[in-house]
Amino acid sequence: MAPRVLISDALSPAAVQIFKDRGIEVDFQPALGKDKDKLAEIIGDYDGLAIRSATKVTPKILANAARLKVVGRAGIGVDNVDIPAATARGVIVMNTPFGNSITTAEHAIAMMFALAREIPAADASTQAGKWEKNRFMGVELTAKTLGVIGCGNIGSIVADRALGLKMKVVAYDPFLSPERALDLGVEKVELDELLARADVITLHTPLTDKTRNVLSAEAIAKTKKGVRIVNCARGGLVDEAALAEALKSGHVAGAAFDVFVTEPATENPLFGLPGVICTPHLGASTTEAQENVALQVAEQMSDYLLRGAISNAVNFPSITAEEAPKLKPFIELAEKLGSFAGQLTETDIKTVRITYDGAVAGLKIKALTSSAVAGLLRPALQDVNVVSAPSIARERGIVIEETTREVAGDYESLVTLTVVTEKMERSVSGTVFADGRPRIVDIKGIKVDAEFAPSMLYVTNEDRPGFVGRFASLLGDAGLNIATFALGRDRQGGDAIALVEVDGTVPAEIIDKVQQLPSVKQAKPLVF
Ligand SMILES: NC(=O)C1=CN([C@@H]2O[C@H](COP(=O)(O)OP(=O)(O)OC[C@H]3O[C@@H](n4cnc5c(N)ncnc54)[C@H](O)[C@@H]3O)[C@@H](O)[C@H]2O)C=CC1
Numbered sequence: 001m002a003p004r005v006l007i008s009d010a011l012s013p014a015a016v017q018i019f020k021d022r023g024i025e026v027d028f029q030p031a032l033g034k035d036k037d038k039l040a041e042i043i044g045d046y047d048g049l050a051i052r053s054a055t056k057v058t059p060k061i062l063a064n065a066a067r068l069k070v071v072g073r074a075g076i077g078v079d080n081v082d083i084p085a086a087t088a089r090g091v092i093v094m095n096t097p098f099g100n101s102i103t104t105a106e107h108a109i110a111m112m113f114a115l116a117r118e119i120p121a122a123d124a125s126t127q128a129g130k131w132e133k134n135r136f137m138g139v140e141l142t143a144k145t146l147g148v149i150g151c152g153n154i155g156s157i158v159a160d161r162a163l164g165l166k167m168k169v170v171a172y173d174p175f176l177s178p179e180r181a182l183d184l185g186v187e188k189v190e191l192d193e194l195l196a197r198a199d200v201i202t203l204h205t206p207l208t209d210k211t212r213n214v215l216s217a218e219a220i221a222k223t224k225k226g227v228r229i230v231n232c233a234r235g236g237l238v239d240e241a242a243l244a245e246a247l248k249s250g251h252v253a254g255a256a257f258d259v260f261v262t263e264p265a266t267e268n269p270l271f272g273l274p275g276v277i278c279t280p281h282l283g284a285s286t287t288e289a290q291e292n293v294a295l296q297v298a299e300q301m302s303d304y305l306l307r308g309a310i311s312n313a314v315n316f317p318s319i320t321a322e323e324a325p326k327l328k329p330f331i332e333l334a335e336k337l338g339s340f341a342g343q344l345t346e347t348d349i350k351t352v353r354i355t356y357d358g359a360v361a362g363l364k365i366k367a368l369t370s371s372a373v374a375g376l377l378r379p380a381l382q383d384v385n386v387v388s389a390p391s392i393a394r395e396r397g398i399v400i401e402e403t404t405r406e407v408a409g410d411y412e413s414l415v416t417l418t419v420v421t422e423k424m425e426r427s428v429s430g431t432v433f434a435d436g437r438p439r440i441v442d443i444k445g446i447k448v449d450a451e452f453a454p455s456m457l458y459v460t461n462e463d464r465p466g467f468v469g470r471f472a473s474l475l476g477d478a479g480l481n482i483a484t485f486a487l488g489r490d491r492q493g494g495d496a497i498a499l500v501e502v503d504g505t506v507p508a509e510i511i512d513k514v515q516q517l518p519s520v521k522q523a524k525p526l527v528f
Pocket residue numbers: 075076077078097100101104149150151152153154155172173174175176204205206207210211232233234258259281282283284285
C-alpha cells in the first residue's frame with residue numbers, strides 16, 4: 001500500500017506534486033492545522049504529516065496517530081511539535097534548516113531599514129494626505145554597530161548583509177568559534193558588551209530555556225539610549241512588557257517584531273506604541289523560500305517513507321539514501337540480537353553494551369544501536385521503535401555503551417550485544433553473510449551458527465549424550481517439525497546450547513517437558 005501524507009498547513013503546492021511523483025498519496029488541507037479536533041480525528045489514516053507553523057503536533061494528536069512515521073516541518077523552528085512526545089511514539093521529526101534562511105535574513109534587514117527611516121508610519125501619513133516632511137527624521141545605518149544575538153545560519157547572513165552596508169557587526173553567540181567569527185568578519189563579544197555597543201540589535205537564536213527573555217528588563221536597561229531592536233526569530237526572546245516600558249520612556253527608539261510570545265498576535269503590549277513595526281510572522285514568506293522548503297520537506301519525507309533515508313531529523317541521526325540499503329541488514333541484525341537478549345532477560349537491565357567490529361564499525365552505528373535497544377525493550381514494552389528506544393531506555397535508567405573496532409576478527413563484521421543486569425551479564429553476537437541474512441554466531445561465548453526464524457526454541461544443557469535424541473523425539477511426538485537445528489558447546493562435557501527452528505508455535509506444556517529432560521538447564525521459546 002502506498003504511504004499516505006497529510007499536508008495540514010499552507011505549504012507551496014509544489015510539495016503536492018513531489019509526493020505524487022514519488023508515488024505517495026497526498027491530501028492537501030492547508031487550513032486543517034487550525035482545526036485541532038478535526039486533525040486529531042483524521043491523523044490516524046496517515047504515515048506522514050507535512051506542516052508549517054499553524055499545526056500544533058501535541059501529545060493528543062500523536063496519541064491518535066497510530067500509523068504516523070514522520071512529521072516534516074517546511075521551515076526551521078520545530079517548537080510547534082512536541083519532540084519528546086513524537087520521539088516516545090517513534091515518529092521522526094524533520095525540518096528544512098536552510099531553505100528559508102536568506103529570506104528571513106532579508107526580512108530582518110528590511111525591518112532594520114523600516115525602523116531607521118520609519119517607513120511604515122511615513123507611508124501611512126503620506127497616503128493619508130498629510131505630507132509630514134518634517135515629522136520623519138531617520139538615522140543612517142552606515143558605520144553604525146549592529147549587535148547580532150545568535151550567529152547561526154540566519155544571524156550570519158544578516159551579519160554579511162550588514163557588513164555590505166558598511167555597518168560594524170558585533171555578535172554574541174556562545175557557540176560561535178573565534179575562527180568562524182573571523183571568517184564572517186564579525187567581532188565576537190559577550191552579551192553585556194553587545195548591549196552597551198549596539199545601535200541596532202537583531203535576534204537570531206532559537207527559543208530555549210537559556211534564550212527566553214535574553215532581552216529582559218535588566219538587559220534592555222544596559223542598552224544604548226536610542227537603540228533599535230529587531231526580532232525575526234521567536235517570540236519570547238524579548239520581554240515584551242519590559243520593551244513596551246522602554247519604548248514609552250524613550251530609552252528604546254524603535255522595535256520591529258515579526259514574532260510574538262502569543263501567536264497569532266491579535267493583542268500585544270507593543271501594539272500601537274511609537275516606533276513599533278510589526279509583521280505577522282512573515283520572515284519566511286517569500287515565493288522562493290516557500291518553494292525551497294516545500295520541495296525539500298516533500299523530498300525528505302518521501303525518501304524516509306519509501307527508502308528509509310533520514311535527513312535533517314531533529315530526533316534521529318541522518319541516513320543517506322546510499323547508506324540505507326547498506327544499513328538495512330545490520331539494522332535487522334541489531335534489532336534481532338536485541339530481541340534475542342530481551343526475550344531471555346527477565347530482570348531489570350542496567351547496561352547495554354554494543355560492540356561493532358570490522359566493516360560494520362564504519363556504518364551509522366547510532367541507528368544500529370537504536371535498533372538493538374528497540375529489539376531489547378520490545379518484549380517488555382510493545383510500543384517501542386527505533387526512534388523512541390534510546391529515550392525510553394534513558395527514562396528507565398538503562399546505560400547504553402557503544403564501542404567500535406575497525407579490525408575484523410573471524411567475520412568481516414561482527415555485532416556483539418551485552419546485557420548487564422543486577423544478577424548476570426549475557427552476550428550475544430551476530431553477523432550478516434553475503435546473502436544479506438543476519439545470523440547469530442555466538443551466545444555467551446559459545447559458538448553457534450543459526451539464522452533467526454519466526455519460531456525458535458533456545459535450550460541450554462549439560463553436554464551429555466542422549467539430549468538431542470530425547471529432545472527430537474519429544475517434539476516429534478508432539479507433532480512439531482524441526483526445521484533447523486544449531487548446536488554449540490564451550491567444551492566436551494561442558495555447557496551446550498541448542499537453537500532450534502520449529503514450524504509453528506511450541507505449546508507451553510512442551511516447553512515444560514523440554515525443561516524437565518535430563519541435563520537441560522533452561523528452555524525458552526523465542527519469536528522473531
Ligand atoms: N520569522 C520567521 O519566519 C523565521 C524564524 N526563524 C527562526 O530564526 C531562528 C534562527 O534560525 P537559524 O539561524 O536557522 O538557527 P541556527 O540554529 O542556525 O542558529 C541559531 C544560533 O543561535 C545560537 N545560540 C543558541 N543558544 C544561544 C544563546 N543562549 N545565546 C546566544 N546564541 C545562542 C546558536 O549557537 C546558533 O548559532 C530560529 O528561532 C528559527 O526558528 C527561522 C526561519 C523563519
